[in-house]
Amino acid sequence: MSETPKELKSEPSIQQTSQPDRRSPPPPVFQQPLPNQDPSETQQPSHLHSELQLTEFSLTNTSVGHQHQAKLMCIKNRRLLLLLLGFSSCAAILGLIYYMHQKCTLKNISNDYAGAATPCLSQACIRASIRLSMFDDPFTQPCDYFLFTCGSDRFSPDSRGRQRGQGIPGHPQNQNKMAVWPEKRGQRIDGKDRGLTEEKILNRKTVLLQYLREILESIDKSRSSAAQKAKRFYSSCLDTTSIEAAGAEPFLTLIQKVGGWAVSGQWNQTDFNSTLILLMRDYNTFPFFNLYVGKNQNESTNGTTKRYIQIDQPDLLIPIEWNSKTNKSQVKAQTLRPFLLSCQRYLALLGATSSSSMIHEGTFMSLSSELAVASAPLDYRLSQGQLYKRMTIKELQGKAPAIDWLRCLRAVFHPQPLNADDHVLLHNLPYIVHMSSIIGKWLNKYELSSSGPLQTYMVLNLLHTMMPALDSRFSETAHNLSVALGNTEEVVYRWKYCLLETERGFYSVLTHLLSERTTHKEAEEIIQNVFSSFKSKLHELKWIDEKALQSIMKKTQSLIPRLFTTKVISSEAQLDLFFSKVSFSNSFFSNYIQLLSLWQKRRSQFLTYQTEETDILSVTPYIQDNELIFPMGMFTLPLFHPTYPRAMNYGVMGFLIAKDILHLLLPDIYNQSETVHTVGECVWTHYLTVTEKERRGEGFFLSKAQQQEVWVQYSALQIALQAYHQSFTNHPTDTSILGFSYTRLFFSSFSQINCDSDPYHQFMPLEPSFLITVMCVKSNLCPRSLQCPNKTQQNFLQKC
Incomplete structure (x- = not known):
């Protein structure tokens, strides 16, 4: 599936500052106004001087005979002169103190040695x-x-920092070419070498993942039950020995729970829509179409917070390419052979005999090819205005009758109330109509067939969902297909993969744990100081006209920079209650099914969230309403620490x-x-x-x-x-x-x-x-x- 963006983002930004000359006074970047100085104080000596001049002028035009008045005026002048000298001396002293302060500050900042620090x-x-x-x-x-x-x-490579x-x-x-990590499933690199390698990487996303890893691995028994469950899931994911020992057996058992399969045993010939609902609701598997939640982009400019169920084309398993001449997706002959070999391998791992395997391979490839014809890349659908097509569930049912839409959506988004008049957004209506037609045709043609081609299609899609929890033979098969198709994949460290999977289900727990360890005061201070310096920088630029400056200043002044703080579930008691209905064992396969359930529960909650949910793995700021929000993940070791x-x-x-x-x-x-x-x-x-x-x-x-x-x-x-x-x-x-x-x-x-x-x-x-x-x-x-x-x-x- 081509992922549909929730918002179309504009391209990014930029700026400058002049540099000081060694012979000049302190550089502009260090210039500061006199602290706590009243402007009236700086002007007072000149006022006194003017008053003195006016007084002297009046004396020269006064009768010489008024000796007593002259004497009094003389005394007054002397007092004023003394007062003037006093103010002048104070001003000089204050100026000297400020100069010395600035000089000491610059000296402290730029001194070659910090022996006194x-x-x-x-x-x-x-x-x-x-x-x-x-x-x-x-x-x-x-x-x-x-x-x-x-x-x-x-x-x-031996150039150390220069590398x-x-x-x-x-x-x-x-x-440009995805990197390959030396650690595969069940294999660890030496801790010392790993430390040296990863310690030299100041990639912000890698730094955050390392920090979250330390948090998960440091959770002790005194923590909340929700935190303990997150750690238990993470630990079971790392236990590759148990995963390898279990083999394909956990998945074969799961197949029986979804109605069986002719390849691995008895198929109960379950109702198509019932099986589809079960896969989507309990196992986060969407074979024929994809579901997610988001705003209507066409309404976002009006400040609305309403969210819709959005229906898109699925992630097809068969490799396809777009033909720009016919505006159709197609399957190339040279990609069919490696794809067929991968299907054969999967079926063999699941216990299929060579004779039965051929039937299921053929029907699976045929159905996949027919569905692929109506799929289209995102840029084409955007150019054709196929995104964000709004219609009611009842209207959708009329256009794609093979799917029981209201029943499916109610099951997936339970307990959210839905009815036939609720609106949904379509991102490729031609595909949805085509998909319904294909399913209807295959249901009529193979309804009484013992091979169950639609069931095979759904089971193999379920296999790809569960593959991360199966032994390495399955993932290696997928990797071999990717290589045969000319792709290069990143084989990540196992800890990193397990961390990302943990975040999917335990987002709120990790957010809470990260918030506990984030030094809010120090982070807020550096945000405010940098933002203040940024605003002063704007005035130093040579703008093409005053209008350009005023426009950006208006935009900047309207923003309130702040550190992200979650408004969703935050307290340990609330987290424990939220995760009270899930339990985790030492079996990663079983735990992974629980994770999919949590992910589906989180998906249904998106419909009612009144605030945007921030990605805990985000490491760059973003604008939300009138706020410039900085994610907590930016302020982690080794990039930042309050004791630094x-x-x-x-x-x-x-x-x-x-x-x-x-x-x-x-x-x-x-x-x-x-x-x-x-x-x-x-x-x-x-x-x-x-x-x-x-x-x-x-x-x-x-x-x-x-x-x-x-x-x-x-x-x-x-x-x-x-x-x-x-x-x-x-x-x-x-x-x-x-x-x-x-x-x-x-x-x-x-x-x-x-x-x-x-x-x-x-x-x-x-x-x-x-x-x-x-x-x-x-x-x-x-x-x-x-x-x-x-x-x-x-x-x-x-x-x-």
Whole structure:
């Protein structure tokens, strides 16, 4: 099935900041107004001076004979003069104090050594110091560290930090071909090697999964029963020895519960719709069409929260391709043989004899091919206006009579009340009509047949649903078919697969556990500081006109940034009650069936949710109504921790937050501000000069998308640094790691971030850490120069 999006999202955003000169006063990123200063105080001396002048003028026009008045005026003038001198002295002292404060602040932030800073000795900081020591330090090895692009294969595997994720499975640099992990079912890699490999990956999604893994594996018996059930499910999934020992027997037993099957034993010739309802309701299996819940996209602009049952084409098992000339899906002859071999293998694993196997293979492929003809890819259905077709269940019944629609939908979405006049949304009505016609034809043709082709079709679809809980022979068969079709699949670590499956059923439990461990105060503070710096950045840009600035400022000012907090089930008592009717054993197959039941229960609840449910695995912010929401999954170790030095938190998380905000709020900034082009070209000139690509004629011009992404990441780093200074001004102390100065720790932490796996990483033409080199050119921000002795042309580079 081609997944239908719930919302059509617009393309993302971008930004910049000017750099300070070593000879100039403190740079703009550090400029602050005088704290707590009343404007009237700064103007008072001039008022007094004017008053003195007026008084003197009146004295010169007064009779000399009025000696007593002159004496009194003289005394008054002296008092005023003394008062003036007093105010002037106070103003001078206050100015000196502020200057010294700013000087000390800058000195504290940019000093080469942080000997006076308190070392951070928390467990999180100890782990962070080990991580920092594993990477090359930009301030001790500046010459070659930054000089490759995202995806470069220039460096060998023994280059440590310079390798930057090249060849790391799952890293965004390798997304063109899915990475293969060394661990398969029942096989573990050495814990030490795994730790070294995964510790070097600062991919946000991988970091979150690792963090959730630690939470699940650390749950003890004192936790709530819901948390214990989540851990029990996760543990049974990891027990591959028991799964392998069980073989196909659990699935053969399940077949009997859904009416039997002619291949594996007696078929009870159950009613077609009854079997279909059973598969959809209890086993989350949708052989002929797909069901989910969501808003009507055509109504979303009106602020409605109403959700509809949405009916779509299914995930077909047979491999097909789209013929753009005939606008039909078709099965290619060269794909039929590997698909037939996989069917034969499945039937053999389920105990079918070779003679009976041929009959079921033939009818299954024939029925699959007929259904596939009416399926269509999402872009075609979108162009034909086939999405979000609204009709009542009664109207749908008239168009596709082979399915008992009201009965099916009531069973799947129980206990939600449904009637024939309720509306549903169709995403491929021609397929639904065609599917009903095919089922009707096969029911009439094979109704009395002992082979039961429709039952075979449904059982093999159920097999693919349950395959994750079966022994490795089944998944290997599926993998071999995928390879034969020219696909490459990611074989993930078993723990990661089990974690993702656990999240499907225990979303609310993991949300609660994650919320308990999220440091809300520190996360909110960094969000607010970065967002404040972002808004100040907007005024520094050169906009094409005032209207463009006002438009984005209006949009920005209307948003309230906040950390996500769930409004759904949250307390342990409520969670225990919700999961009270499910129990888990040591059998993963049995537990997996319970998981499907939980997933179906969650699906039915979507119809009545009044608020959007946030994906717990989300690691980027999103806009909901007038709120800019940051998922809790962003603020996890090793990217963020409340005991970290703030320089480390802002160098990593501050940068990522700023980059996300720029992408989200300024999707098309290139055409709105000339600054994007200027800064993008300036940074690129730095890169070509330092790498000497320009002299060798290897340089190329950046596209608009590349210039914009360079500007985004450069601006994000500036915003993060400014936000850190804002935090440091409010709380002028910080801890340190490895004795690094604050600025050095800020930049060194930032340099650990690999080419981040957001949708824009493909447009970044250089390693993000190179931006440190650009910021440190002719700047008093950095504790040490990053120039290489053999690259004297760097002396002529300008600030961007």
